[in-house]
Structures are given as structure tokens and as C-alpha cells.
Amino acid sequence: MKVLVVEDVPALRAHAIEVVKKLFPGAELAEASNGAEGLELATNIAPDFIIMDVSMPEMSGIKAAQKIWQSSPQRKILFWSQYHREAYVRELGKIVPDEAIHGYLLKSEGDDKLEEAINSVCNEDNPYIDPIVRGVQARLKCKDSSLTDVEFETLVDIATGLTDKAIAARRHISVRGVQNRLSMLLDKLVKGEDAHLRESAGMEIFNPRTRVVFEALRRGLVDPDEVQKLESDLTEWFDEEFDYQRVAK
Amino acid sequence: MTGAKDKRKAVSFFVAAVAALVAVISMRNFVPLEREVFERLMLASGETERALRAVSGGGESSMLASHVVSFFLAYAGMMAGWKLKVAANQRVFALLAVFIQMLGVSLVVNWAAWKYMQTSLTPVTFLISILLGLCLGFVIRHWDEEDIRMQSQFFQLKVRNNELREVRLQMVGQDEVERRSLAADLQDQVLSDMKKLREKIEVYAKDRKDEQKAEIDHLLAATMVEIREVMDSLCPSALEHLGLSAALEDCARKAGEKGGFKARCKSKVEAADLEKLSLVEQSLLYRLVQEALTNVIKHAEAKTVRVNTEIDAEALVVTIADDGKGIPDGRMNEDSRGLRYMRQRADLIGASIAFRAGEGIGNPGTIVEIRVDLAGRTAVESIGS
Numbered sequence: 001m002k003v004l005v006v007e008d009v010p011a012l013r014a015h016a017i018e019v020v021k022k023l024f025p026g027a028e029l030a031e032a033s034n035g036a037e038g039l040e041l042a043t044n045i046a047p048d049f050i051i052m053d054v055s056m057p058e059m060s061g062i063k064a065a066q067k068i069w070q071s072s073p074q075r076k077i078l079f080w081s082q083y084h085r086e087a088y089v090r091e092l093g094k095i096v097p098d099e100a101i102h103g104y105l106l107k108s109e110g111d112d113k114l115e116e117a118i119n120s121v122c123n124e125d126n127p128y129i130d131p132i133v134r135g136v137q138a139r140l141k142c143k144d145s146s147l148t149d150v151e152f153e154t155l156v157d158i159a160t161g162l163t164d165k166a167i168a169a170r171r172h173i174s175v176r177g178v179q180n181r182l183s184m185l186l187d188k189l190v191k192g193e194d195a196h197l198r199e200s201a202g203m204e205i206f207n208p209r210t211r212v213v214f215e216a217l218r219r220g221l222v223d224p225d226e227v228q229k230l231e232s233d234l235t236e237w238f239d240e241e242f243d244y245q246r247v248a249k
Numbered sequence: 250m251t252g253a254k255d256k257r258k259a260v261s262f263f264v265a266a267v268a269a270l271v272a273v274i275s276m277r278n279f280v281p282l283e284r285e286v287f288e289r290l291m292l293a294s295g296e297t298e299r300a301l302r303a304v305s306g307g308g309e310s311s312m313l314a315s316h317v318v319s320f321f322l323a324y325a326g327m328m329a330g331w332k333l334k335v336a337a338n339q340r341v342f343a344l345l346a347v348f349i350q351m352l353g354v355s356l357v358v359n360w361a362a363w364k365y366m367q368t369s370l371t372p373v374t375f376l377i378s379i380l381l382g383l384c385l386g387f388v389i390r391h392w393d394e395e396d397i398r399m400q401s402q403f404f405q406l407k408v409r410n411n412e413l414r415e416v417r418l419q420m421v422g423q424d425e426v427e428r429r430s431l432a433a434d435l436q437d438q439v440l441s442d443m444k445k446l447r448e449k450i451e452v453y454a455k456d457r458k459d460e461q462k463a464e465i466d467h468l469l470a471a472t473m474v475e476i477r478e479v480m481d482s483l484c485p486s487a488l489e490h491l492g493l494s495a496a497l498e499d500c501a502r503k504a505g506e507k508g509g510f511k512a513r514c515k516s517k518v519e520a521a522d523l524e525k526l527s528l529v530e531q532s533l534l535y536r537l538v539q540e541a542l543t544n545v546i547k548h549a550e551a552k553t554v555r556v557n558t559e560i561d562a563e564a565l566v567v568t569i570a571d572d573g574k575g576i577p578d579g580r581m582n583e584d585s586r587g588l589r590y591m592r593q594r595a596d597l598i599g600a601s602i603a604f605r606a607g608e609g610i611g612n613p614g615t616i617v618e619i620r621v622d623l624a625g626r627t628a629v630e631s632i633g634s
Contacts (some may be wrong), residue, residue: 060490083486084474087499091491108473243513243555 002028004037004047006064007080008056012107016051016080019114029051035059040093042068042075049122054088065102066095073097078121078128080114093172100174103128109190114126114143126150126184147221149238151188154181154186160220160234170237182209259512261389265327268381269320289491318358322375330386344383351379381488391405414474416593421592434479442472485535493523493531494558497567500539508546511572516558518565525626526565530598534567534621537600540591541617549573549615563624568616575606575613595619 004018007013013031020027032038036058042050050068053191065077078105081088081104089104096102103121103207105113109130120128131149147155157167167178168229186194197205216222238244277327329347355375366632446503453461464607480486487495498514505512538556545551551573595602600621 036552053484054490062490067509083490084477085481085487085499086502087487087491087495090498091495240513242509244514 001026002030002032002045002047003051004030004032004038004041004045004050005175006032006035006041006050006056006061007053008033009053012080012162016114018201019111020051020118023115023118035061035064039067041214043071046072048076049118050075050077051118052079053076054079054083062092062095065092069095071098074099076101076121076125078102079116079135080107081105082107084108084133086133089129089172093169096174096177098168098175100127101127101177101180102174104133105130106132124184125180127171127181129172132140146219147185147188150181151185154178154222155212155216156230157219158182158185158209160199161229182212186212225248261327261331261385262324264385265324265382266320266408268385269323269378271381289575318355318362319375320376322351322355323378323385326379326382327386327389328382329390330383331390332386344387348379348383354377403515419589420593423586426586431479431483434482437480438475439472442468442475485532488532488535489528491521493526493535494518494520496535497556497558498536500535501542501554504539504546505554508542508551510545510551511553512556513553514556518558518560522560522565522623525623526598526621530621533594533598534565534600534619537591537602537619538567538569540587540594540629541619544587544617545569545571545573545615549575551614560623561620563621563622565621567619569614569619570607570614572607572609572614573611574613576604576617621630 001024003024005013005016005020007016010033013033015037017031019027020029030041030047032041034057038056041047042064050065052065056064061079061081063241065079068075068077071236077100079088079092079102084106092102092104095126100119103117105117105128109132113130117128117130120126123171125170138197153171154167157170162170164175164178164182171178173181189212190206190208194208195204235246238246320592326347327353328343352375359375446465449465449468452464485496485500487499491499494516497516498512501512503513504510523531542554542556545554549571551571554569554571556567556569558565560566591602598621600619603618603620605616605618607616
């Protein structure tokens with residue numbers, strides 16, 4: 001496992017390296033102090049995972065990431081930023097390749113969040129967008145504690161019938177990130193039943209998306225009173241994102 | 250300037266005298282020839298040979314008179330050349346006319362001197378005096394024009410300079426206003442939070458309760474966000490990191506959050522076209538849009554604001570259209586600080602700003618159009634690329 005930390009402030013860089021060492025004791029570590037250096041190292045040593053500061057001299061983290069993704073679009077990058085504006089998450093959502101997994105975490109967050117983000121992007125292949133970044137769709141809170149916030153968000157997106165691409169655009173993550181989120185949710189709600197059944201029957205029995213929604217209904221994960229709100233959230237998103245006004249039905 | 254002019258007059262007077270003198274002296278060698286020409290002329294005009302012979306001996310005594318007359322002729326020629334105001338293409342004819350007139354005068358003087366003072370003057374000397382005088386006058390006139398031109402340029406520059414200084418002063422004044430609002434922001438938000446924090450920490454030091462700690466943590470995070478916001482208004486980080494399109498969108502959203510309206514952005518501009526503007530020009534453009542949005546927050550009471558960026562006839566056009574109450578009476582206070590600020594900034598990047606009423610029914614709204622000509626511009630290497 002190779003990890004690259006790109007950060008211009010030495011103290012922060014040392015801190016990030018410490019956290020990575022704690023999480024992955026055997027990891028091979030490399031560090032760079034600006035975007036240009038980071039880009040060069042990323043091409044030379046092909047790290048599995050990159051922690052990238054946004055504001056750096058020479059070349060910003062976003063520019064560097066863009067170039068890294070141009071040559072290796074599957075690279076996992078966690079942006080470690082001090083900017084809480086949603087614009088950053090949106091723009092990153094636009095430049096992240098379909099195959100990549102990325103994360104966005106504010107520096108003001110504690111170590112536990114940093115570990116969580118690294119773990120999510122690195123081990124679970126699950127995009128991590130800091131919930132504090134304002135504007136990223138008012139967070140949906142799941143009342144049932146069996147699902148995490150992100151899982152619930154994915155459930156809502158499936159239930160409202162969005163395609164992978166649409167979910168990616170709405171949540172500012174890559175298509176692969178969406179697919180990973182879906183399969184994680186599937187694992188959690190449908191577990192191995194699907195696979196066993198397929199083996200016995202010799203054919204696909206369930207449509208996984210519909211099955212997930214059904215399972216959520218059965219377990220009472222979605223509050224029927226909130227369905228209307230989910231729809232109006234969707235309408236709001238259409239208006240905001242595509243400047244498309246829906247005619248009320 | 251007048252001192253220099255007087256001096257020049259004196260100098261030219263002296264030069265004319267010297268020119269006349271030179272002309273007279275150089276013509277002395279031709280005196281016999283000249284006298285013969287003169288006598289023939291006189292004979293032809295009907296004078297008797299005896300009358301001519303009577304004064305032919307007085308050649309030497311005519312020298313002084315000749316000097317004096319030729320000097321005045323040279324001086325008159327110079328003045329004529331100097332003061333003559335004619336268009337360039339007629340100058341030759343005008344000078345010729347003056348020359349012929351003066352030649353006539355010289356002949357009359359000559360004849361009168363011969364007739365009544367019995368001295369014969371030298372006409373060729375006069376001729377040369379007139380010519381020299383005219384040339385000299387012409388040269389002086391040329392100097393004079395140059396001088397006037399320089400003077401008018403000098404005054405123009407001075408006026409322009411004053412204007413520039415005024416604009417600069419106004420801009421500094423505007424910066425001052427901004428700085429004051431920034432200081433107020435720091436005072437209101439950050440400083441008061443800091444004070445609260447200190448109190449909370451003091452309490453926590455005594456009681457050591459977990460919820461107090463959580464409160465402190467929360468307040469610290471909020472203060473950090475506030476500081477970041479103040480910093481962001483100083484130097485929009487999104488512009489540097491994400492480019493103009495995203496920065497404008499962010500700016501519109503921010504204004505929407507503040508003014509309680511929906512912000513809708515559309516950009517149909519390629520990044521390559523935006524790169525034709527330098528980072529400074531981009532940030533000035535950003536400030537212009539920001540100011541327009543501030544006006545919307547302050548005056549429009551809008552529900553939706555659309556910020557569109559597009560290329561039209563090789564110009565970058567940013568339109569900020571709101572659906573608010575529009576421009577009162579269709580007239581704007583052109584003298585307001587905000588509008589002056591916008592016009593001056595627009596001037597700096599060679600942009601034009603147009604304000605017009607929107608087409609909405611009920612609430613007409615206002616459309617602000619900022620247009621930057623991109624024709625002839627090439628991509629500027631932006632910082633960080």
C-alpha cells in the first residue's frame with residue numbers, strides 16, 4: 001500500500017502522515033509540499049491513495065488532481081481543505097472521473113473524521129463528502145440507526161428512481177462511487193440472500209434496486225409522511241441544477 | 250511663457266538686422282551691375298540720362314540709406330512670414346503675393362530716394378532682404394506653432410492627470426469604505442465570539458463539564474467559519490482555485506443565501522475564452538458581479554436571480570437579471586457610490602455596463618449587462634496553471 005500526502009504546511013503534513021501510519025502501519029509513505037511536486041510523485045510512484053491539500057503554492061490541489069486523473073482516472077484522492085464553500089464540492093464533482101473515488105474533508109474536523117474519511121475512500125471505496133460543507137443537499141437524517149446518513153441518502157436516491165449518473169451529479173461523486181454505495185446498501189439490506197437464490201434458481205430473481213426499496217419499506221426505514229418532502233426536494237434540485245421548473249401535478 | 254516669447258522677438262529682431270547687413274554687404278560687389286540695371290529701368294521709364302548722371306557719383310552716400318531700408322524690409326518680411334495664417338497648400342502662393350507686394354514697396358522707396366534725395370539705393374539687396382526676412386519669419390512661425398501645440402498638449406495632460414487623480418482618490422475612498430466594513434465584520438462577528446469563548450473557557454476551567462466543552466468546540470468551529478468568510482470577502486478563494494465560472498456561481502449562491510433569493514447560474518463559456526482575461530481582470534469582473542448582486546440584495550426584493558455568462562460577438566457578456574421591483578421611475582441615481590464604483594472598475598478592464606428594466610409583468614426586475622470585448626485578446630497564462 002502506497003500513500004502520498006501533498007500538503008504545503010509542514011506541521012499539517014506531519015500530522016496527516018501520523019494519522020495514515022496509525023491506520024495503515026505497513027504503508028509506504030511519500031510526501032510533497034506543493035501541487036507540482038505532488039503531480040510528479042503521483043506519476044512516478046503510482047500511490048494507491050492520495051491526501052491532497054487544496055490551496056498550495058505552484059499548483060493548487062485541484063489542478064494537480066485534475067492532471068493526475070487525466071493519466072490515471074482510477075486514483076483515489078481525499079481532498080483535505082480549509083474551504084467550506086459548496087462550490088468546491090460541486091466543481092470536484094464535475095472533474096472527478098467516473099472510475100475514481102474521492103473525498104472532501106475540512107481541515108477543521110478532528111482526527112476521528114479524518115480517519116473515517118480515509119477509511120471510507122481507501123477501504124470501502126465509498127466517496128466521502130464532509131457533511132458540514134454547506135448547501136450539499138440538506139442532510140437527510142435516518143431515524144432508524146441501522147443505516148448511516150450516507151446509506152440513507154443512497155436509499156432515497158434509489159427510491160426516487162434516479163439513475164447512477166443522476167445520483168452522481170446530485171451528490172457530486174463519481175459513477176463508480178454511486179455503484180459502490182448501491183452495492184454496500186444492497187449488502188446491508190438484502191445480504192447474501194440474493195446470491196444464494198440466484199444459485200438455486202439458475203437465474204436472476206430480484207431486481208436489486210426494487211428489492212432494496214421493498215426491503216426498506218418492509219423494515220419501515222422510509223417514513224411515508226416524508227415521501228412528499230423527498231419529491232419536493234427532487235423538484236428543488238431540478239430547478240437549481242438544470243433550471244427546470246416542474247409543473248405541479 | 251510670455252518671457253520666452255519676448256526674448257524670441259528680440260532675438261528675431263537682431264537676426265533680421267544681421268540678415269539685412271549680410272545681404273547688403275554681400276551685394277556690394279554687385280553694385281555696378283545693379284546700378285546699371287537700375288539706370289536702365291529708370292531710362293526705360295522715361296528719365297533722362299542727365300538726371301541719372303547727376304546722382305551716379307553719390308554711390309557711397311547711398312550705403313547707409315540702403316542699409317536702413319533693407320533692414321526694415323527684412324523685418325517686415327519676417328513679420329509677414331511669421332503672422333501669415335494660411336492653409337499649408339496655399340502657403341507658397343501667399344508668400345509669393347507678399348513677396349511681390351514688398352518688392353513693389355521697395356521699388357517705390359528706391360524710386361523716391363532717387364528722385365527726392367538724389368541717392369540711388371540697391372534694389373537687389375532689398376530683394377534678398379525680403380526673401381531672408383520671409384524665410385526667417387516662416388521659421389519663427391513654425392517654432393511658434395510647435396510651442397502652442399506643446400502648450401495645449403501640456404494643458405490637456407494636466408487636465409487628464411487631474412481627472413485620473415480624482416478617480417484614484419475615489420477608488421481609495423471606496424477601498425476605505427470596504428476596509429471599514431471589513432473591520433466592522435471582524436468586530437461584530439469574530440471579536441464578540443472570541444469574548445464569548447473566553448467567558449466559556451473560564452467557566453469550563455471551574456466546572457469542567459462535558460457539555461461546556463462541547464459548547465466551546467462548537468463556538469470555535471463557528472468562529473473559524475466566520476474568519477474564513479471574512480477572508481473570503483477579502484480574496485475570493487474560489488476564483489483562484491475553481492475559475493471564474495464557478496466563482497461567479499458561488500458568488501450568486503452566497504448572495505442568494507444572504508438576500509433570501511434563489512440563484513440560478515448558467516455558463517456557456519469555454520475555459521479557453523475566460524483565460525483571455527488575466528487573473529486581475531477576472532477578479533475585477535468578479536467584483537463587478539458581486540456589486541451588482543449586492544445591489545439586488547439591497548434594493549430589488551427579488552425572488553430569483555439569474556446570472557448568465559456567454560460569448561456574444563467576441564465579447565464576454567455577464568448578465569445579472571433579477572425579478573425584483575425594478576428601477577424606480579425607470580431612472581437611476583447615476584451618482585451613487587455603488588454605480589460609480591461599478592463604472593470605474595468596468596473602465597479599468599475596458600468593459601461596458603448597461604442597466605435596463607427587465608420584461609417581467611408585475612415586478613419588472615432589473616437586468617445588468619457587463620460586456621468585455623475579447624477580440625484580439627490571447628489566452629493569458631493564469632496563475633497556478
